[in-house]
Amino acid sequence: KAGVTQTPRYLIKTRGQQVTLSCSPISGHRSVSWYQQTPGQGLQFLFEYFSETQRNKGNFPGRFSGRQFSNSRSEMNVSTLELGDSALYLCASSWTSGRQETQYFGPGTRLLVL
Amino acid sequence: GQSLEQPSEVTAVEGAIVQINCTYQTSGFYGLSWYQQHDGGAPTFLSYNGLDGLEETGRFSSFLSRSDSYGYLLLQELQMKDSASYFCAVRGRDDKIIFGKGTRLHILP
Numbered sequence: 001k002a003g004v005t006q007t008p009r010y011l012i013k014t015r016g017q018q019v020t021l022s023c024s025p026i027s028g029h030r031s032v033s034w035y036q037q038t039p040g041q042g043l044q045f046l047f048e049y050f051s052e053t054q055r056n057k058g059n060f061p062g063r064f065s066g067r068q069f070s071n072s073r074s075e076m077n078v079s080t081l082e083l084g085d086s087a088l089y090l091c092a093s094s095w096t097s098g099r100q101e102t103q104y105f106g107p108g109t110r111l112l113v114l
Numbered sequence: 115g116q117s118l119e120q121p122s123e124v125t126a127v128e129g130a131i132v133q134i135n136c137t138y139q140t141s142g143f144y145g146l147s148w149y150q151q152h153d154g155g156a157p158t159f160l161s162y163n164g165l166d167g168l169e170e171t172g173r174f175s176s177f178l179s180r181s182d183s184y185g186y187l188l189l190q191e192l193q194m195k196d197s198a199s200y201f202c203a204v205r206g207r208d209d210k211i212i213f214g215k216g217t218r219l220h221i222l223p
Contacts, residue, residue: 004156035213040215041215042201042213042214042215042216043157043201043203043213043216045211045212045213055209056208056209056210058210090156090157102147102159102162103159103211104159105149105156105157106156107155107156108156
């Protein structure tokens with residue numbers, strides 16, 4: 001079974017631009033979560049989607065948004081990019097959104113904002 | 115607020131045993147998970163503790179004490195390939211998943 005895939009793997013943008021990142025979960029998984037990882041800050045929770053509905057949202061500004069499609073694929077969008085948005089963005093999927101669900105991570109999209 | 119504390123770095127010798135601690139403060143608690151991440155790689159699940167006690171999976175064990183808001187990951191018979199960052203994570207009452215900032219494990223030959 002294929003793992004979680006994320007596209008693109010690397011991205012360079014300039015301040016003020018917007019970006020859309022894509023995540024395809026493991027087949028059959030209905031929950032997708034997004035994280036931002038930066039050196040020194042670890043993984044910070046962005047949002048979680050289950051069956052096309054946002055279940056939860058982390059403490060990020062409204063410039064960060066996401067959605068999930070009927071096939072469970074998910075996208076996240078960052079508008080008006082800032083230098084501080086440079087990070088590794090990780091997507092993780094799980095079967096459901098239960099509290100004991102193991103999360104399976106994708107390889108991430110490394111975003112550099114210049 | 116909700117937070118997890120774990121040491122930023124730990125160093126151990128190949129073949130030895132190392133323990134990585136994690137203390138948490140959350141508004142609710144539904145279990146402690148551990149993930150491993152090698153440089154340039156994605157985090158991978160290692161273990162989960164929903165109840166107090168020890169869970170063993172091969173060379174790795176994880177312990178939880180809910181009364182102390184404390185857990186640890188124990189790695190035995192360390193191998194060079196265990197050099198990685200290790201994260202503890204909890205899902206709190208608000209269902210948000212929180213990760214610690216990670217512990218970088220250095221293994222000396």
